[in-house]
Amino acid sequence: MKNGVLMKSDAVSLRGGWNVEYNYAVGQVGQRFFQALKQGMIIAPKCPACGLVMLPPRAFCERCFVPVKEWVKVASAGTIQAFTIVPVKFESLPDPPYAIAFVLLDGADTALVNFVKNIDLSDLKKAAEKMAIGTRVKVVFKKRRKGSINDFHYELLDI
Numbered sequence: 418m419k420n421g422v423l424m425k426s427d428a429v430s431l432r433g434g435w436n437v438e439y440n441y442a443v444g445q446v447g448q449r450f451f452q453a454l455k456q457g458m459i460i461a462p463k464c465p466a467c468g469l470v471m472l473p474p475r476a477f478c479e480r481c482f483v484p485v486k487e488w489v490k491v492a493s494a495g496t497i498q499a500f501t502i503v504p505v506k507f508e509s510l511p512d513p514p515y516a517i518a519f520v521l522l523d524g525a526d527t528a529l530v531n532f533v534k535n536i537d538l539s540d541l542k543k544a545a546e547k548m549a550i551g552t553r554v555k556v557v558f559k560k561r562r563k564g565s566i567n568d569f570h571y572e573l574l575d576i
């Protein structure tokens with residue numbers, strides 16, 4: 418304290434942590450999307466005004482602000498828009514390293530993130546080169562699906 422004013426060095430802090438489990442209501446749009454995943458397909462809402470096909474799905478067009486009612490099936494292949502290779506452990510995620518990518522699926526206008534699983538991550542620099550922006554990937558569904566984003570992952574084509 419200096420001249421009656423608290424200084425930064427006077428700050429008191431207590432160490433703590435949060436570990437909160439919860440159920441998240443996905444709503445009508447999320448429910449339709451996840452039910453389609455359970456059936457082994459990816460669908461996306463299409464804006465009636467501008468035609469934007471949005472993934473992850475939204476109830477309203479992010480450009481026109483109009484509600485979307487029509488859904489379209491998108492392709493099971495697409496192009497990497499961004500990626501990362503995660504080298505550290507995060508709670509509730511796989512043991513590192515693992516790769517994730519934002520993929521613009523053919524027929525969609527926005528990218529959907531998921532794991533990329535058929536890549537050798539023993540050499541991170543080489544792995545990053547193989548996942549370069551513009552790389553083509555395919556969607557691979559699990560045989561037993563639960564209606565979850567984990568029902569599918571991406572695999573690089575042409576490796």
Ligand SMILES: [Zn+2]
Binds near residue numbers: 467479
């Ligand atoms: Zn629109």
